[in-house]
Amino acid sequence: MSDGFRSPYEIETPEGAEGWEEMYPYYLLFEPARRAEEEQRFWFYNGMHFPEPMPAFDMITAESCYLSIGLYQGRVFQIPTVLGIEHRVVNGYVYITSNEVTDPETIQSRLETFLPRIGFYYENWDTLVDRWQAEVDARIAELTTLEIPRLPEVEDEQELIHDHKLGSNYRLMAAYDRCLHLYNELNQLHFELLLLAYGAYLTFFQFCQAAFPDMGLQVMSQMIAGYETTMMRPDDELKGLAAKALELGVDGAFAAGRTPDEVLADLQGSDAGRAWIEDLESRKHPWFFMSTGDGFYHHHRAWADDPRLPFAAIGGYVARLRDGAELARPKEQLLAERDRIATECRDLLPGDEQRQFDEMLGLCRHVFPHAESHKFFIEHWGTSLFFNKVREVGAVLAEHGFFEDAEDVFHLNIHEVHAALSDLGLAWAGGAPARGTFYWPPRIARRKEILARLAEWTPPPALGAVPDVINDPTVQLLWGVTADRLRAWAGGGEAGVHGYAASPGVVEGVARVVRDVNDIGSIQQGEVLVCSVTAPSWAPVFPKISAAVSDIGGMMSHAAIIAREYGLPAVVGTGHATKEIKTGDRVRVDGDNGTVTILD
Amino acid sequence: MHVVPFRALDLEDVALVGGKSAHLGDLTQAGFPVPPGFAITANAFDAVVEQHVDGLLAGLDTDDVAALEQTAEHVRAVVESLDVPEEIATAVAEGYRRLGEELGLSDPPVAVRSSAVAEDAADASFAGMQSTYLWLRGADDVLAGVRRCWASYFNAEALAYRAQHGGAAGMSVAVQYMVDARVAGVMFTINPVTGDPSSIAIDASYGLGVTVVGGDVTPDSYLFSKVTRELVRSDVGAKEIECVAAPDGGGTVLREVDEERRARLCLEPGEVARLAELGRSIERHYGRAQDLEWAIDQRLGEIFLLQARPETVWSQKRKVAAAESALSLVVATFMGGKPAR
Numbered sequence: 001m002s003d004g005f006r007s008p009y010e011i012e013t014p015e016g017a018e019g020w021e022e023m024y025p026y027y028l029l030f031e032p033a034r035r036a037e038e039e040q041r042f043w044f045y046n047g048m049h050f051p052e053p054m055p056a057f058d059m060i061t062a063e064s065c066y067l068s069i070g071l072y073q074g075r076v077f078q079i080p081t082v083l084g085i086e087h088r089v090v091n092g093y094v095y096i097t098s099n100e101v102t103d104p105e106t107i108q109s110r111l112e113t114f115l116p117r118i119g120f121y122y123e124n125w126d127t128l129v130d131r132w133q134a135e136v137d138a139r140i141a142e143l144t145t146l147e148i149p150r151l152p153e154v155e156d157e158q159e160l161i162h163d164h165k166l167g168s169n170y171r172l173m174a175a176y177d178r179c180l181h182l183y184n185e186l187n188q189l190h191f192e193l194l195l196l197a198y199g200a201y202l203t204f205f206q207f208c209q210a211a212f213p214d215m216g217l218q219v220m221s222q223m224i225a226g227y228e229t230t231m232m233r234p235d236d237e238l239k240g241l242a243a244k245a246l247e248l249g250v251d252g253a254f255a256a257g258r259t260p261d262e263v264l265a266d267l268q269g270s271d272a273g274r275a276w277i278e279d280l281e282s283r284k285h286p287w288f289f290m291s292t293g294d295g296f297y298h299h300h301r302a303w304a305d306d307p308r309l310p311f312a313a314i315g316g317y318v319a320r321l322r323d324g325a326e327l328a329r330p331k332e333q334l335l336a337e338r339d340r341i342a343t344e345c346r347d348l349l350p351g352d353e354q355r356q357f358d359e360m361l362g363l364c365r366h367v368f369p370h371a372e373s374h375k376f377f378i379e380h381w382g383t384s385l386f387f388n389k390v391r392e393v394g395a396v397l398a399e400h401g402f403f404e405d406a407e408d409v410f411h412l413n414i415h416e417v418h419a420a421l422s423d424l425g426l427a428w429a430g431g432a433p434a435r436g437t438f439y440w441p442p443r444i445a446r447r448k449e450i451l452a453r454l455a456e457w458t459p460p461p462a463l464g465a466v467p468d469v470i471n472d473p474t475v476q477l478l479w480g481v482t483a484d485r486l487r488a489w490a491g492g493g494e495a496g497v498h499g500y501a502a503s504p505g506v507v508e509g510v511a512r513v514v515r516d517v518n519d520i521g522s523i524q525q526g527e528v529l530v531c532s533v534t535a536p537s538w539a540p541v542f543p544k545i546s547a548a549v550s551d552i553g554g555m556m557s558h559a560a561i562i563a564r565e566y567g568l569p570a571v572v573g574t575g576h577a578t579k580e581i582k583t584g585d586r587v588r589v590d591g592d593n594g595t596v597t598i599l600d
Numbered sequence: 601m602h603v604v605p606f607r608a609l610d611l612e613d614v615a616l617v618g619g620k621s622a623h624l625g626d627l628t629q630a631g632f633p634v635p636p637g638f639a640i641t642a643n644a645f646d647a648v649v650e651q652h653v654d655g656l657l658a659g660l661d662t663d664d665v666a667a668l669e670q671t672a673e674h675v676r677a678v679v680e681s682l683d684v685p686e687e688i689a690t691a692v693a694e695g696y697r698r699l700g701e702e703l704g705l706s707d708p709p710v711a712v713r714s715s716a717v718a719e720d721a722a723d724a725s726f727a728g729m730q731s732t733y734l735w736l737r738g739a740d741d742v743l744a745g746v747r748r749c750w751a752s753y754f755n756a757e758a759l760a761y762r763a764q765h766g767g768a769a770g771m772s773v774a775v776q777y778m779v780d781a782r783v784a785g786v787m788f789t790i791n792p793v794t795g796d797p798s799s800i801a802i803d804a805s806y807g808l809g810v811t812v813v814g815g816d817v818t819p820d821s822y823l824f825s826k827v828t829r830e831l832v833r834s835d836v837g838a839k840e841i842e843c844v845a846a847p848d849g850g851g852t853v854l855r856e857v858d859e860e861r862r863a864r865l866c867l868e869p870g871e872v873a874r875l876a877e878l879g880r881s882i883e884r885h886y887g888r889a890q891d892l893e894w895a896i897d898q899r900l901g902e903i904f905l906l907q908a909r910p911e912t913v914w915s916q917k918r919k920v921a922a923a924e925s926a927l928s929l930v931v932a933t934f935m936g937g938k939p940a941r
Binding site for chain 2: 079114199356363
């Protein structure tokens, strides 16, 4: 292979993880017969969305997203220079690559479809956002009420004989299929408008880079950002609950170290406490469908299902309120600063470019609310509902002896769940024990062990050949993958930790390396958060930390946006901060220059 | 009127006080911290000088180099030893006294410079009338400096240039407080390297700014964003030497900068921000990028603006892109930067 990264075909399997390939469908593995072609391509680790090794079932989140990106880029909008994104699994981690179009004639013919279609979208943006919301709401409503049938000892007379319904086994299979369909449909909607929003951002950034070569991307992003987005709402509700606890005089219940159950038990003991619980219930829907992750793993539960994170955050906010802190985000101030910066930039441009600048900034600000809020509806609300329905399917399988625990269903991939349901249907109807009751338990135990071994392995940021150019706007903007970054990765990184200067300021502090979202409770006040990637639901930890550093992420990534909002220094897209830095290291985070220095 | 303070001058006074003083007056009136001073008008020059030299220059053949040199020398000697009329001498002394009062200094050091009254600035500089006398103190020395400036109007080169091109129409003299710089340098209100108009680039070193302007030191360099109003970058320069006022009170000397001062930035962050704010307001005032010289006075602690010129390199290079719509620019993005055919 050419100069560049290691071949995806030469990556060793970590000891104890042998056989990991069996967890995934054949079409997601590197195919030996295609080695010559595939190792000449550039593959990068999508740790931003998939920071952990993928449980078998959870691969649907990647498959569903990449299908939709390809559908819109390749077949609907016909983006002239790029088709879709391909993905593969290596040692349980997701690697992706762009399929770019280079033939000038193909580009030209795609352009003829592309122009009128995106013109239609930008011109009718508001109407289309409304249509989008209605479509999403309908699917969320259906997922909410979708019934997962049990398999009874005796079929119901009314249903089977008088209503002439299908057998419960068929209806169980159909319900599972419907879950998958609704999830795929939500993911199709996910990319309908988003790609166009990113295209607008990138255009604005490129314009600014040409006009203001010294300007950091953070300043450009700051000009776009709004501060009233749906994604901020769940965190605002937690702040409201903290204020309510103080108002009712029950803030003592949120003593440090208590579990949510202990807090609730304490609150149940008084009228004021019960009033607080009532307030909690009234605020929960739908905001507690926020997931503790980014909506790509079944074990990142919604706040409603795993209240540890929101309760810890409420406790933190209660403490800050007692200290007299102001929790409300200084929206007015942030907006005033945003507008001041935009006006200053605009005034520095010649007349014609001022008009372009206004138009582009206007477009970006127009699409910004959708680009942010879609995450809540798709990745959080819709995805949490989807995984919970699959849990119900898992519960049926567990009832019939396939597994010990309904959660084990997530160690089967989507096709294996189909097979298991066929197996169950046959066995239930025919009266024999299902084969799965023997087949799955040892395999699930093995898969759990494999995932544990894979979690200890650090995936390299990139594999294959170094590309000359990166055309794909999403790849540049969201993952921060640029030619410069690649060279740094290929060279094993410059000395020290370098990334994007995502939020300004310089801070020294003790590092806390957090690899798993479930460990964010361990973060202490004033520590520097070092993580592979942050998800929007991590917002509650930002008031606690003094700076943020991530392996993966571009200027519009979540850590960057939220750090700017809290005024914390942040360096994102470092590639390997979690590997270089250990918990307890004293580090200096320079958010002005994008460097992190380990001090001792 | 023979003596006018800068704050009473503006660009309409070019015929009276020359371009240099009119410009300093304009900056002063706009509220910029130009070192204070006053102009001795072209009327004074006319009243004192012209009557004495008209006869001496009659019939001069400027092509005859030897004769030209000889005449010029003679005229200059005459002018330098002129009896300045009481009225004008008093006005200059009074102007100087008031300057001291304004600064809170008795006998403040001043620079005395010629400020030619010419059709345009190019004529003025080509005419060879750029005399400057630095670190003068006391009314007598100032008046002597004024006479020498007047005399420089009759340099051989100046005479020859005017004979050929015409152009200059008299001589004014500027008397200006001599900034005793702790730190000085230049400032561009556009990044001279990248052309970024949102940046302010500052070069700074210890002592007077001549070492920076003349390239005698590697200065500290600072890049400041007009937009975020933050220091983007600062680099420590070697700053081996500094040009400071001579201990005996006259002129300047070069001396070495010690290791400790060399190793650190010579400007405090607050000073950089103040300088940048000054640069930005001058740029706004003139509506275009500026190339500025500045100094921070060690006696007064103030920032002084010494010179303001329009920046010419990037201001001319910057081309306005075709007025494409935002949508067509977005299309170009999806084309991977290639324009749509």
